[in-house]
Amino acid sequence: MLTDGYGAIVYDLDGTLVELDVDWAAARRDVAGVLETRDLAVEESMGLWELLTLAEDAGFGQAVEVKLGDHEREGAWNARRLPLAGGLPHDVPVGVCSLNCEAACQQALELHGIDRHVAVLTGRDSHERRKPDPAPLLATIEALDAEPDETLFVGDSDRDEIAAERAGVDFRWASDAETAAD
Numbered sequence: 001m002l003t004d005g006y007g008a009i010v011y012d013l014d015g016t017l018v019e020l021d022v023d024w025a026a027a028r029r030d031v032a033g034v035l036e037t038r039d040l041a042v043e044e045s046m047g048l049w050e051l052l053t054l055a056e057d058a059g060f061g062q063a064v065e066v067k068l069g070d071h072e073r074e075g076a077w078n079a080r081r082l083p084l085a086g087g088l089p090h091d092v093p094v095g096v097c098s099l100n101c102e103a104a105c106q107q108a109l110e111l112h113g114i115d116r117h118v119a120v121l122t123g124r125d126s127h128e129r130r131k132p133d134p135a136p137l138l139a140t141i142e143a144l145d146a147e148p149d150e151t152l153f154v155g156d157s158d159r160d161e162i163a164a165e166r167a168g169v170d171f172r173w174a175s176d177a178e179t180a181a182d
Contacts, residue, residue: 002087002090002152002154002172002177003090003091003092003152006092006150006151006152006170007092007093007146007147007150007151008092008093008094008095008141008144008146008150008151008152009090009092009093009094009095009151009152009153009154010094010095010096010097010137010140010141010144010151010152010153010154010169011084011094011095011096011097011153011154011155012096012097012098012099012153012154012155012156012157012160012174013096013098013100013105013108013109014098014099014100014108014156015082015155015156015157015174016082016084016154016155016156016174017081017082017084017085017096017108017109017114018079018080018081018082018085018108018109018111018112018114019079019080019082020072020075020076020079020100020104020108021074021075021076021077021078021079021080022071022072022074022075023071023075024048024071026071027048027067027068027071027072028047028048028051030067030068030071031048031051031052031055031064031067031068032046032051034055034060034063034064034067035051035054035055035058035060035064038058038060038063040054040055040058040060042054048068049099051064052064052065052068065101065124065125068101069101069103069104069125072100072101072103072104073101073103073104073107075104076103076104076105076107076108076111077107077111079107079108079111079112081112081114082174083178084154084174084177084178085112085114088114088117089116089117090117093119093120093144093145093146094117094118094119094144095118095119095120095121095122095140095141095143095144096109096118096120096121096122096140097122097131097136097137097140097153097163098121098122098123098124099124099130099131099159100123100124101123101124101125102121102122102123102124102125102126103123104123105121105123106121106123109121119143119144120140120143120144122136122137122139122140122143127139131159131160131162131163132158132159132160132162132163132166133163133166134163134164134166134167134169136163137153137163137164137167137169138167141167141169148167148168148169149168149169151169151170152169152170152171152172153167153169153170153171153172154171154172154173154174154177155171155173155174156173156174156175161173
């Protein structure tokens with residue numbers, strides 16, 4: 001069972017519990033457009049998270065956050081519930097630590113009735129740092145009144161795995177956790 005030996009479980013959201021219906025290429029184009037109107041050089045090879053970092057470093061993080069959040073909130077209305085969500089509730093506290101904005105996370109969790117099983121939600125805009133920095137994950141664990149070495153983090157990206165490693169938290173890929181949830 002997924003919870004065996006753990007005092008808490010923290011999940012990533014998008015790609016783990018739900019799949020937001022976001023056109024990420026369009027979101028990237030819109031974010032790039034915000035930066036270009038502010039005369040920042042945007043290279044075609046830059047990914048969305050690189051653009052967000054560029055915006056923050058140049059003092060335009062809030063403008064980009066609004067644009068990106070719009071895409072995520074819109075995508076949350078049509079989020080698809082993933083199989084791993086079917087394993088909830090657990091007999092240990094559950095948190096969500098996501099790179100998506102908190103409002104979109106809350107919306108997607110509510111859409112599928114998952115919110116009642118989640119005690120703590122940390123979105124990209126809930127914390128001054130974001131994954132793979134371990135700080136948001138550690139803040140989620142602390143808010144659950146849990147310890148990192150007794151917590152499992154379940155995610156679907158390299159950023160999730162790196163954040164867990166840096167936080168001293170066990171990690172399991174969402175695809176592997178589905179079989180452990182049975």
